[in-house]
Amino acid sequence: MRSDVALEDALVRTSFRVMAVLTRIGSEHDLSLTQLRVLGLLRDRRPRMTELAAFLGLDKSTMSGLVERAERRGLVARGKSAEDRRAVDVFITPAGHELAERVQEEVRATLAPLLDRLRADERRLLTGLLDSLSGGGTADTRGVTGTLPVNGP
Amino acid sequence: MRSDVALEDALVRTSFRVMAVLTRIGSEHDLSLTQLRVLGLLRDRRPRMTELAAFLGLDKSTMSGLVERAERRGLVARGKSAEDRRAVDVFITPAGHELAERVQEEVRATLAPLLDRLRADERRLLTGLLDSLSGGGTADTRGVTGTLPVNGP
DNA sequence: AGGTTTGGTTTGCATTGCCCACTACTTTGA
DNA sequence: TCAAAGTAGTGGGCAATGCAAACCAAACCT
Numbered sequence: 001m002r003s004d005v006a007l008e009d010a011l012v013r014t015s016f017r018v019m020a021v022l023t024r025i026g027s028e029h030d031l032s033l034t035q036l037r038v039l040g041l042l043r044d045r046r047p048r049m050t051e052l053a054a055f056l057g058l059d060k061s062t063m064s065g066l067v068e069r070a071e072r073r074g075l076v077a078r079g080k081s082a083e084d085r086r087a088v089d090v091f092i093t094p095a096g097h098e099l100a101e102r103v104q105e106e107v108r109a110t111l112a113p114l115l116d117r118l119r120a121d122e123r124r125l126l127t128g129l130l131d132s133l134s135g136g137g138t139a140d141t142r143g144v145t146g147t148l149p150v151n152g153p
Numbered sequence: 154m155r156s157d158v159a160l161e162d163a164l165v166r167t168s169f170r171v172m173a174v175l176t177r178i179g180s181e182h183d184l185s186l187t188q189l190r191v192l193g194l195l196r197d198r199r200p201r202m203t204e205l206a207a208f209l210g211l212d213k214s215t216m217s218g219l220v221e222r223a224e225r226r227g228l229v230a231r232g233k234s235a236e237d238r239r240a241v242d243v244f245i246t247p248a249g250h251e252l253a254e255r256v257q258e259e260v261r262a263t264l265a266p267l268l269d270r271l272r273a274d275e276r277r278l279l280t281g282l283l284d285s286l287s288g289g290g291t292a293d294t295r296g297v298t299g300t301l302p303v304n305g306p
Numbered sequence: 307a308g309g310t311t312t313g314g315t316t317t318g319c320a321t322t323g324c325c326c327a328c329t330a331c332t333t334t335g336a
Numbered sequence: 337t338c339a340a341a342g343t344a345g346t347g348g349g350c351a352a353t354g355c356a357a358a359c360c361a362a363a364c365c366t
Contacts (some may be wrong), residue, residue, distance in 0.1 A: 007268060007276055008261050010177070010283035016190070017287045020210060022165070022193035032321070037169070049345060062323045064346055069321080086331045086344040108161050115160060117285055125161050126282045130163035131277075132270055134170045146180060154333045185352070202333055203313060216353050222352080239362045 018111075027104045029099060034058070035070060039100040042076060042092035049088050075099060171264075178259045182252060187211070188223060192253040195229060195245035202241050228252060 019033065026036045034056065040056060041047070053063040065089055070076045075096030081087035092100070115123060172186065179189045187209065194200070194208060206216040220243055223229045228249035234240035245253070268276060 004261060004265065004268065007280045007283075008257075008264055010280050011167070011171055011264065012260070013166070014283045014287045015171040015175075018164055018168040019258075034322075050343085058322090059324060059344065061325080061347075065322075068346095076220055076246045081344095084332075084344075088345065097191060104161075107165070107243075108157060111164065112157065114286060115157065118282065122282060123157075125278065126286075129271065129275060129279045129282070130160075130167045133251050133267060134163070134167045153188070187353075201313075210321095211353090212355055213314065214316080218353075234313095237313080237363075248322095287343080292307065 017114075021107060021110050024153060025103055028106075029103060030073075031099075031103065034066060035075075036103065038066060038070065038076065039092065039096055039103070042090060043100055044096060046089050046091040048081065049090060061064055068098070170267075174260060174263050177254055178263060181259075182256060183226075184252075184256065187219060188228075189256065191219060191223065192228065192245065192249055192256075195243065196250060196253055199232075199242050199244040201234065202243060205243055221259070 022036060023033055026033060031039070037056060037111050038052065040051065047055070049067065050060055052067075053060045056063075058066075067076060067078065071078060074093055076090055078088050078090055078093050081089050118126065175189060176186055179186060183290055184192070190209060191205065194205065198242060200208070202216050204218065205220075206213045209216075209220055211219075220231065224231060229243055229245050231241050231243055232241050271279065
């Protein structure tokens with residue numbers, strides 16, 4: 001059906017717009033999109049490097065640098081795992097948590113005028129539809145707000 | 154109210170998922186997300202460097218490199234503008250056009266199983282909601298499929 | 307004409323992200 | 337039990353992305 005194209009288009013266009021908002025707000029706080037995601041993920045998790053890399057669909061070595069830079073800024077920290085002495089787990093610091101919170105608030109504020117184009121019932125509807133879209137599936141794409149991952153790639 | 158958070162969350166999560174699809178499929182064709190967008194934009198436009206940069210929210214200098222690499226691969230080409238001898242306009246080559254087409258098709262195919270979680274009427278509904286979301290607003294975020302820009306940032 | 311603005315490129319830099327090699331620890335299996 | 341194989345993380349090398357600043361050339365003002 002040709003309507004698939006319309007939906008794909010709408011989805012892609014909306015996604016780019018959302019990413020643009022995230023990118024801009026992130027950069028105002030010297031955070032890349034990826035760092036934003038890392039921070040979001042760590043808000044309710046304390047994963048190992050490899051887990052984190054898997055969530056984000058990145059190479060382990062990429063994670064090293066990413067975490068290293070975030071650590072240097074005091075946003076996250078590394079701890080040695082107790083049960084596996086090879087493993088390192090990453091967690092967010094209070095400063096990082098506060099920053100993540102602030103960013104999320106700004107994103108919400110920026111998105112708000114956009115969302116206000118819809119009526120309250122439409123918003124509820126949209127939320128439901130999006131949830132059933134990206135709700136349960138493969139977990140290679142967690143949101144910034146990062147809600148629990150289900151399975152790896 | 155608090156449902157804003159849920160919608161923001163759903164929107165962001167969905168966007169990340171969509172971007173992951175685009176990134177993956179792009180990379181299978183050695184195309185970055187940005188190059189994908191460039192190609193998409195050029196499918197029905199022949200802008201100048203600066204216009205293109207403005208659409209994408211990028212610096213002119215970034216565009217130079219981006220276009221240069223795409224040109225080296227034969228996907229786009231540069232032409233001298235007739236009315237302004239400083240200006241350079243960029244257009245897509247047949248090869249580039251074909252690649253863009255192929256990528257869009259793959260994206261559609263990849264998104265399809267996801268979209269199939271919704272019934273036909275829900276899909277129509279979603280399309281409409283997304284369209285009114287990112288339909289007319291500020292144009293700093295055109296989709297890959299790139300439909301006409303309205304105004305610069 | 308002379309000064310300013312505008313369009314693009316170039317250079318230099320940090321970040322992202324991949325691949326590959328390497329170390330250190332775990333797990334396995336003979 | 338102890339060597340072989342596997343797994344966790346790091347570091348180096350490389351290319352692409354993206355910004356900023358310096359720059360050249362053409363256009364626009366008066």
